[in-house]
Amino acid sequence: MKSNDFKAFQIENLCNYVPSFGRKDLYRICLVTGESRVYFADKSFNLSGTCLFFGNINTPYSWEVLSDNQIGYGCLFTEDFLKGAEYFDNVGSLSVFNIGNIPVYELQDETQIANVNFIFKRILEENGGDYSKRQEMVRSFICILVHEALKSRAVADNTELAPHKTASQRISALFLRLLDTQFPVENKRKSIQFTKPTDFAGQLGIHPNYLNRVLKKETGKTILEVINERIITEARILLQHTDWTISEISHCLGFEYHSHFDSVFKKITGLSPSIYRETFSGKRFEIHKHWC
Template identity: 40%
Template sequence: MSNVDLHEDLKNDERVWMPGEIGKDVQRFNVFHVKHNRDDKFNCKPFNRKALFKISLLKGKTRLYYADKTVDFDCALLFTNPNIPYSWEHLESEQVAYFCVFTEDFFDQFMPIKDYPVFKPGNVPLFHLDEEKFAVFENIFKQMLSEITLEFSYKYDSLRSMVLQLIFSALKLEPATFQPYKDSNGSQRIVSIFTELLERQFPIESTIQRMELRHPTEFASQLSVHVNHLNHALKVVTGKTTSQLVAARIMQEAKSLLQHTDWNISEIAWSLGFDDLPHFINFFKKNQQLTPKLYRKNQPV
């Protein structure tokens, strides 16, 4: 969505002239209202920005794709976090949508926002709304849109409370029920999203950057599928298991880091998610028949 590009522009803006926390919060939260008609119908693909959480209020016939499942709705509230792949498309010409997007550290002084059920892997992030409930949530978004324009030193604290109001109000509702995705090959869709989740973690560009998803159960949790279902889908489509695909990608990155950086081997091991150096050395030697040190030594200068 083009509006979210504002966050990209603001990343390089120090906002040194703003008082207090406002200079920071302007880069960590935004809210939008979008109304579309048959001349400018739009769809939504997943956010590729790792930092953004998103709450969407959607009205108009819409289809949500979530892992290997789908659900159609007319009016709903949708919660998405940076690690849960999803997409949606409108099925009719008239749509109304409200969005708020924020980073995890927008809440870091107050609470771990990712621990709320609506943002946890494995939970259903969609809540059907009738007209009455839609009006309630729409009013909260309208308050946000008004609040963010005010010259008020504590407006972002007020906006934080409105985000929590959205979350708590949603938790009182019954989540939507998803159906298997029947319009295309479900296994291929799982493989596509698994690959996206895996690749989002690369390249490793700093010694403070670390892989977060390494084990099959972690990927399955993000995809809201059983690990056996994930393994089966990957095996059918690629001929390889989850562990084999993850190991191959880790090896690819390990060799690149050994060849193109001056990081010590412990730093590389940590960045690739290994808790101890011997584990990384054994993993590398098993897959390359060389230790990381010998592999680096044999590379051309």
């Protein structure tokens, strides 16, 4: 396999590790035992014990080490690497990598911890071997890690890696994929392209009313609610972690008028963009460990 498509490593001697907050170029799965704090978008999580972490390429994050004796394993990979397996046709559709989900899975069962450690050891072994089908083996091990994470939250969902079966599920997945392709926003002078229900309906070749009914059925929210919530999630990140003006953020997120951006932001967060920035810039929300 190409060296820049996949990398596996053992985690140890992290006392001198300096965290870097930002978006990453690769997907990441880590198994870590020890005290640490993860900063993920506009949230943070204090962790102890053994946890699985899933980092995606769209959400900025960093990992702060709080204990010298932190150990574990990690792997980094491109989306193209996983696309070699049929069940990983769309990495972003997997809930463990979804921007809206908490990316940390606490492992408490000793048997499961032993199993996940064994899986990472096999990944390291196969990644360094010369078996011609080792890529397929590594992809299979990553698939098992995804299921172990879902299992740790007692999520009885056998369709996670299965193709969408109904028309509404397929349309909903296509819509969410199209929405997410616009993020992260990295150029304040360039506005995102799709911001209105008609924009997405036109791209999908269906009527806006039908798309709205589909989204309401699958998510419990209207299409405009889903669009605005995703855009405001990006706005929170930009307000906290860039020096862009509020007008620049409003423009790059597709708002024609600054006042409209203020209105939508306040409706969703309860704060104006300026108050939000003053309150949370340079800080992180602390979320109790049992949420993880």
